[in-house]
Amino acid sequence: MPRRLLRDGEILVDEWRMPAEGAVADDAALMLPLAEWRTERARLIARAGPLGVILAPADDERELVADLPRLALVAAEFPTMSEGRGYTQGRLLRERWGFARELRARGAIRRDQVFLLARCGFNSFELPDIELEGAAAALHTFSAAYQSANDWGLRTAVRHR
Amino acid sequence: MYRYDVIDKTLVEQRVAQFRDQTRRFLAGELSEDEFRHLRLRNGLYIQRHAPMLRVAIPYGLLSSTQLRTLGSIARRYDRGYGHFTTRQNIQYNWPRIEDVPDILADLAAVEMHAIQTSGNCIRNVTSDPLAGVVPEELEDPRPWSEIIRQWSTFHPEFTYLPRKFKIAVTGAPQDRAASQLHDIGVHIARGPEGEPGFEILAGGGLGRTPVIGQVVRDFLPREHLLSYLEAILRIYNREGRRDNIHKARIKILVKSLGIEEFRRRVETEWESLKGNGPRTPVEEIERIRAFFTPPSYRALADVDPAAGQEAAFRAWYRYNTHAHKVPGYRIVFISLKKPDVAPGDATDTQMELIADLADRYSFGEVRVTYAQNLVLGDVEQGKTLELWRALALAGLATPNIGTLTDMICCPGLDFCSLANAGSIEVAKLINERFDDYDYLYDLGEIDLKMSGCMNACGHHHVGAIGILGVDKGGEEWYQITIGGAAGTDASLGSVIGPSVAKRDVPETLARLLEVYVRQRHPDERFIDTVRRLGIKPFKERVYAAPAAA
Numbered sequence: 001m002p003r004r005l006l007r008d009g010e011i012l013v014d015e016w017r018m019p020a021e022g023a024v025a026d027d028a029a030l031m032l033p034l035a036e037w038r039t040e041r042a043r044l045i046a047r048a049g050p051l052g053v054i055l056a057p058a059d060d061e062r063e064l065v066a067d068l069p070r071l072a073l074v075a076a077e078f079p080t081m082s083e084g085r086g087y088t089q090g091r092l093l094r095e096r097w098g099f100a101r102e103l104r105a106r107g108a109i110r111r112d113q114v115f116l117l118a119r120c121g122f123n124s125f126e127l128p129d130i131e132l133e134g135a136a137a138a139l140h141t142f143s144a145a146y147q148s149a150n151d152w153g154l155r156t157a158v159r160h161r
Numbered sequence: 162m163y164r165y166d167v168i169d170k171t172l173v174e175q176r177v178a179q180f181r182d183q184t185r186r187f188l189a190g191e192l193s194e195d196e197f198r199h200l201r202l203r204n205g206l207y208i209q210r211h212a213p214m215l216r217v218a219i220p221y222g223l224l225s226s227t228q229l230r231t232l233g234s235i236a237r238r239y240d241r242g243y244g245h246f247t248t249r250q251n252i253q254y255n256w257p258r259i260e261d262v263p264d265i266l267a268d269l270a271a272v273e274m275h276a277i278q279t280s281g282n283c284i285r286n287v288t289s290d291p292l293a294g295v296v297p298e299e300l301e302d303p304r305p306w307s308e309i310i311r312q313w314s315t316f317h318p319e320f321t322y323l324p325r326k327f328k329i330a331v332t333g334a335p336q337d338r339a340a341s342q343l344h345d346i347g348v349h350i351a352r353g354p355e356g357e358p359g360f361e362i363l364a365g366g367g368l369g370r371t372p373v374i375g376q377v378v379r380d381f382l383p384r385e386h387l388l389s390y391l392e393a394i395l396r397i398y399n400r401e402g403r404r405d406n407i408h409k410a411r412i413k414i415l416v417k418s419l420g421i422e423e424f425r426r427r428v429e430t431e432w433e434s435l436k437g438n439g440p441r442t443p444v445e446e447i448e449r450i451r452a453f454f455t456p457p458s459y460r461a462l463a464d465v466d467p468a469a470g471q472e473a474a475f476r477a478w479y480r481y482n483t484h485a486h487k488v489p490g491y492r493i494v495f496i497s498l499k500k501p502d503v504a505p506g507d508a509t510d511t512q513m514e515l516i517a518d519l520a521d522r523y524s525f526g527e528v529r530v531t532y533a534q535n536l537v538l539g540d541v542e543q544g545k546t547l548e549l550w551r552a553l554a555l556a557g558l559a560t561p562n563i564g565t566l567t568d569m570i571c572c573p574g575l576d577f578c579s580l581a582n583a584g585s586i587e588v589a590k591l592i593n594e595r596f597d598d599y600d601y602l603y604d605l606g607e608i609d610l611k612m613s614g615c616m617n618a619c620g621h622h623h624v625g626a627i628g629i630l631g632v633d634k635g636g637e638e639w640y641q642i643t644i645g646g647a648a649g650t651d652a653s654l655g656s657v658i659g660p661s662v663a664k665r666d667v668p669e670t671l672a673r674l675l676e677v678y679v680r681q682r683h684p685d686e687r688f689i690d691t692v693r694r695l696g697i698k699p700f701k702e703r704v705y706a707a708p709a710a711a
Binding site: 057 | 167168200315316324399404
């Protein structure tokens with residue numbers, strides 16, 4: 001069954017594949033962990049298809065800065081609900097490093113996290129199927145905010161103070 | 162005081178709706194216990210020994226009479242008729258039902274209150290000086306800055322899933338009444354070399370299992386950069402704080418392991434990168450918030466001595482439970498929540514309503530909550546203190562013990578808390594029974610007694626002039642005693658005097674410590690200063706000289 005996800009507020013079939021999920025066609029979208037990117041980089045950038053890198057919580061996104069123009073996706077992995085480093089990775093990728101393509105949150109993500117993640121610049125979310133509808137609605141949990149942030153994935157304008 | 166505008170109102174109302182839905186999903190089985198735990202903890206809801214515990218934020222300890230009345234009515238309607246004021250200026254309810262919590266939050270939202278971030282690994286309710294704005298020696302009122310921090314930290318997108326809880330305190334006077342050196346960040350209002358307004362910033366303080374006094378990260382920070390500097394500290398902590406061991410996850414451990422110089426270097430480097438685009442507080446915003454804290458319309462009065470010629474009980478209360486005010490003719494009045502038969506910091510529904518009425522009648526409708534778990538009416542006319550005292554005394558709220566041994570700080574302990582090893586409320590009762598002679602208490606003078614039911618140190622025992630820590634010894638409740646701690650400007654950590662003592666021996670142990678003090682003190686020397694001068698040895702020798710009398 002194809003994996004579905006929430007991207008830019010819409011529920012879509014995910015076109016991205018990981019090496020662990022079987023053979024991926026040369027022109028298909030391929031994402032893989034930073035550790036594998038490091039060793040396979042030369043081979044991967046010769047591919048025809050879009051590339052994405054998955055950051056583990058302890059990874060430093062600065063390692064990717066030079067390669068950001070070739071990446072169509074960066075994902076942050078959240079192994080548990082209490083993991084918070086990805087929020088900083090997301091903000092810095094958007095604000096400091098100017099990454100403007102797909103920024104994805106994956107792992108132990110529920111609808112309850114998507115609003116704050118979207119404020120940190122995430123625009124796509126891998127969620128359990130039963131969470132997708134609720135998560136799309138949860139992007140509108142709050143219609144105001146105290147801090148200025150990225151609000152990348154939010155479809156309604158968040159008013160800052 | 163600060164009043165909500167449409168943004169604040171919208172946020173708390175939408176938060177109630179969000180939490181109502183989360184509670185519904187949990188009760189319907191759509192959220193597991195563990196998933197709900199992460200969510201409810203960020204809204205002050207713990208599952209405790211007997212029932213859930215809900216902690217409600219009282220930002221920087223300031224309440225309107227309307228808000229206090231609502232806290233009283235919540236105690237009556239959803240709890241067992243009382244609430245517990247905490248060292249971080251919050252109030253806790255010990256008996257709500259989970260399914261009622263969304264309704265409680267809705268009641269709170271109606272009076273501009275909430276329970277947002279009162280627990281969980283996020284930036285907690287900001288605390289400050291309970292005497293802010295009314296003491297003569299203040300450099301600047303810290304409440305506008307506390308409110309600016311409250312807003313910035315509420316639903317902060319980046320810092321809501323930190324390695325561990327994160328507490329910020331703000332002070333604006335030379336006297337530290339907010340235990341700011343024991344916070345993850347202490348913000349001290351300061352002046353720069355040219356007298357320009359700003360802050361001294363401390364980090365890495367904290368209690369718990371590993372008590373640490375905060376260290377200065379920056380001597381002087383210009384005021385408009387406060388929030389970007391806090392973001393830099395939080396960002397370093399969020400990325401580099403330990404997440405593998407809950408006991409090593411507070412920022413104090415990170416600061417210790419890096420050393421303050423390296424920690425400072427990283428913070429400053431991050432701040433240089435972010436301050437250009439980070440949050441900046443322009444003068445207009447500072448003035449907008451400050452306008453909420455303008456002084457009330459004081460009457461032109463002369464100072465009087467209302468205690469002269471009055472009965473001894475009033476004179477004692479006036480001396481111990483009131484404090485000098487910056488405006489002539491006014492007095493700051495402490496309402497003691499410490500009396501023999503009540504858990505320290507507890508107030509009943511009717512007491513809260515009465516205090517709200519008294520605040521309306523005598524103190525411009527405002528009430529403050531203190532670090533030492535008492536309440537304060539900040540702006541009382543000296544000439545009206547006698548009638549105020551009579552009203553408080555009738556309600557059991559005039560125990561004349563502020564600053565004395567029985568004005569103790571105490572956590573809920575084993576009686577309520579699922580973390581505690583030992584009861585603290587019962588020990589408080591034993592201490593009150595033993596030390597019930599006010600002449601003796603007054604002779605002892607200022608002594609901070611602080612008691613925690615376990616090493617999580619919610620009762621701040623490490624920083625008590627006398628600290629009592631409940632420990633579990635083979636299923637029995639025992640108590641470890643420390644002396645020499647302080648939470649104020651002269652913050653220090655107490656030293657353990659020796660093996661822990663049985664519950665029944667706690668009062669006798671205290672009596673022996675005090676006996677040494679009375680014998681050895683210099684004229685006008687406080688207990689803490691005698692301990693600092695002599696060290697713990699003479700105290701230790703006396704306590705363990707012979708078995709304590711049963």
